[in-house]
Amino acid sequence: MxxxxxxxxxxxxxxxxxxxxxxxxxxxxxxxxxxxxxxxxxxxxxxxxxxxxxxxxxxxxxxxxxxxxxxxxxxxxxxxxxxxxxxxxxxxxxxxxxxxxxxxxxDDTEPRRILKRTLVTPPGPKSKRQKCETMTSSTEPSTSREETLTAVPLYVEQEEEISKLKDQLNQKNYECAALESQLKLERFNVNRFSNDDTMIQFYTGFSSYMMFVTFFQCIEPSARNMLSKYYEAGETISLAGRKRSMLLIDEFFMFLCRLRVGLLEQDLSVRFNSTIQTVSRKVVTWANYLYLTLDEYQYIFQGKL
Known part of the structure; x- marks a missing residue:
């Protein structure tokens, strides 16, 4: 007890x-x-x-x-x-x-048994002796190799796999960034010609890309609130309340391509990835806006467009 x-x-x-x-x-x-x-x-x-x-x-x-x-x-x-x-x-x-x-x-496991293989050559009709050959093979690995091998923990293998996947992801992200950069260069917009003043003058009439950007920065504050031709004359909703399909500077560039080079609206719709109706509406809107804006400051901008 x-x-x-x-x-x-x-x-x-x-x-x-x-x-x-x-x-x-x-x-x-x-x-x-x-x-x-x-x-x-x-x-x-x-x-x-x-x-x-x-x-x-x-x-x-x-x-x-x-x-x-x-x-x-x-x-x-x-x-x-x-x-x-x-x-x-x-x-x-x-x-x-x-x-x-x-x-x-x-836990220690039972040792694996040793397999023995015996090859026996049967005697011929006139042979005087039998030839026996015994081959013994062990399934145990050599101790010298066991000493050089180390057990790799499971988490190390997983970390190596995760590291490989991260490297592949970084490579894919780099390729996507390169393709996106190339797409921006191939897309038809004003940024594509930022280093080519000759093409800027051809499409817009401005002598350089810097002159084009300087003029746009002057009109940008009021241009963001210009009344869209899409609405009726009596409505007060502006483009500022709508989600634009392209950048405002590209809209201005598209309008100048229509005015300066005479590109057709169907051609512009393909170049700027838009519909013909949207191109027509934006061109008319920019024409009305610039007419009213530049008319007030005619003595400033006269002869520069």
Missing amino acids: ATSSENTVINEIEKINKSNNYHCCVPKCSSNGRYDFNLSFHKFPKDEGIKKNWVVKIRRDVGPNFQISKSTVVCSKHFKKEDYTGWTPLKKRLKKDAVPSIFEWT
């Missing part, structure tokens, strides 16, 4: 374990603090180096499916006796540098 002191210890252990809701985080381990009274559960160390070693040993990867918190523990099944500095029925204390090392996948 158990003594009173032993009963007291047992009662204390049961009381502690009833409030213990720890579950061992090691794969294939089902230890539960409520039922395994004889086990202790240890939190991950604060030292980052030792903590990382714990993660490697238990074969877990820190990520969306596994996070280390105050309730993440490893049970005493996975530690050796020499890993403890002190042990009592109520508390087991680990050494600071202790690392779990006992797992289901580290």
Whole structure:
């Protein structure tokens, strides 16, 4: 029969374990603090180096499916006796540098048997002796090669795969940026001719790209609020309240291409990737706006267009 002191210890252990809701985080381990009274559960160390070693040993990867918190523990099944500095029925204390090392996948397995192959040459009708050849092959690998091979943790393989995928993603992003840059150069707009003053003069009549941009910056504040031909004369809704299909500076460039070179609206709709109706509306809107704006400042802009 158990003594009173032993009963007291047992009662204390049961009381502690009833409030213990720890579950061992090691794969294939089902230890539960409520039922395994004889086990202790240890939190991950604060030292980052030792903590990382714990993660490697238990074969877990820190990520969306596994996070280390105050309730993440490893049970005493996975530690050796020499890993403890002190042990009592109520508390087991680990050494600071202790690392779990006992797992289901580290159990010693039975050695594989050696296969023997024997080749026998049957004697001929006039032969005087039999020739037997015995070949023995071992399925065990050479020890020298075993020493050079090291087990690669699972998380290292996953990190290498993630690194490769990131490199591929960066390469694809670089290719997309290059294609987008090339598309901007091939698209018919004023930015395409920013380094070619001859083409700017041909399409707009301005002597250079800088002159074109300077003039546009002067009229831009009022141009953003110009009344669209799309609405009736009595309506007060402006283009500022609508989502533009192209940049305002490209609208101005398109209008000058129509005015200066005489490009047809169907041609402009193809060049600027728009509909004929939209091109017609924008050309009329810009014509009305510039007529009213430049008429007020005729003495300033006279002879410069």
